[in-house]
Amino acid sequence: MQPPHHCFLCLLFLYLLFLSGTWADLEGTFTIRLLQTSIFQNTSFVDTEGLGLLEDIKLGSLDKHTWTIHFYQPWVHPALPRSDWDTIENMIKIYLQKFNHLINEGAMEKDVSYPFVAQCMGGCKLYPNRTSRAFAYVGYNGQDFLSFDVDNGTWFPSQDTYLSRYVQAVLQNYTAFSELVAVLFNDTCVDDMEMFLRYGKAALERQEAPVATVFARTPRPDQLLLVCRVTGFYPRPISVAWLRDGQEVPPGPALNTSTILPNADLTYQFRSILAVAPGDGHSYACRVSHRSLGTRSLLIPWGNSEMVLIAGLGAGLLAAVAMAAIMMLWVQRRRKHQQMEESESRNSILSKEA
Structure with a gap:
């Protein structure tokens, strides 16, 4: 395997440094997760799917044929200028091309049998005090394979196998890549997420009662x-x-x-x-x-x-009593009103006779 192209990593780093925004006035902890699943059928065919999530809200997915972004929420695309989304899509295409090449190269070198599945998940958790915790994981055939310690900038195998140790050693040699991942999530994650928190505030604040x-x-x-x-x-x-x-x-x-x-x-x-x-x-x-x-x-x-029957009878009795009380009150008021009318009528007649 060869290290990823440094120019691509620098472009990705510089682009994310320009992502900035005003933190929406939201309470709680928020997490952005980027998910990638690549099925390597053989050395010449890879089926890749990608998904971006803010909490449980789907931001967008990757069209596996064109490697373009499909937006799920109407507020995601306006969060960034069109030129920025074009840059992101170009970076995704460059990344996937190099990812597929490197994985295939390593699989052939270590005689890994096809087909196999590689999964990647990266992102960060943003806390109310504006601190964040980054994470990055790699899976192989549905099992945990590697994890990245952002604080130390090191990769750790989740399973102790010859293949996991080999991939760990390869990634550790990519010092520029590991340093970029650490800086990316530790220093730019807040700016990256604030844009979506501001534009997606209504969706994040949505509440439905149980x-x-x-x-x-x-x-x-x-x-x-x-x-x-x-x-x-x-x-x-x-x-x-x-x-x-x-x-x-x-x-x-x-x-x-x-x-x-x-x-x-x-x-x-x-x-x-x-x-x-x-x-x-x-x-x-x-x-x-x-x-x-x-x-x-x-x-x-x-x-x-x-118990339900007793409760029903009790409710029925209460309703009957309440209805009887209302009727009695109405009758009393009606009688009083009639008496007042009769009294006024008699007074009117006496005054005329006088």
Whole structure:
């Protein structure tokens, strides 16, 4: 393998130094991730896909045929001048050409069998105090392969194999490349991200309140599964807990939670399942906390059919009492109004007679 062309790296470095902007007034920590997946079918054909993410918002993807950028959000393209996007696309094409050449060269030198998959992920996490943490990882055939320590400017193998040690040694010899990666993410990441934070503020501040339901399943006679289904919320972070007689149920084998999954409308869903013994005499409720709710929480109780019936009867009685009270008040006011009209009428007649 030969080192990447220094001119390309210098152009990339100089370009990113000119990326600057005003930090949008946003709270929280934000992460930009650049993802690349290259499938090397043979020495002459490589299928490459690329994706850029700001948090979970897709900024753009790479057309694998033309290596041009396809924008997903209407505010991404206006964040930079057209000439800058043209420069980025040209750099991407140069990078991919050299990346494919170097990988193929190393694969043939070390007799790596085709096909294989190389994956790269790089980016940085920006904290509210304007500090950042950079990261870069390389994967091989779906497994962690190498990681980059930005503070020390060194590559570390994620698995101790002959191939990983060889690639590590090659990258360590690319001192200009390693130094560029460190400077790129440590010194220019804030400027790079601020542009998108400013233009994408509305998308990042979007909030959708969760909708929660509680229902029960009976997998066997001696077990009852209480299911709390929460859906339609955004952003992704959410807190769901079960309460037994008003006290939070601690983690344990009876509590099972799913991963947070995406919905088709760019919101998320989540399930929490609690196993209980039928008729144990306790009351249960699902509590949901989310940023869209502010300081409030959703509290969805669960009860058996008798409890639901009693609650229904109680609600019906309360409604009937309230309706009766309203009717009585209306009748009293109506009678008082009629009495006043009759009194005024009698006074009018007496005054005329006088």
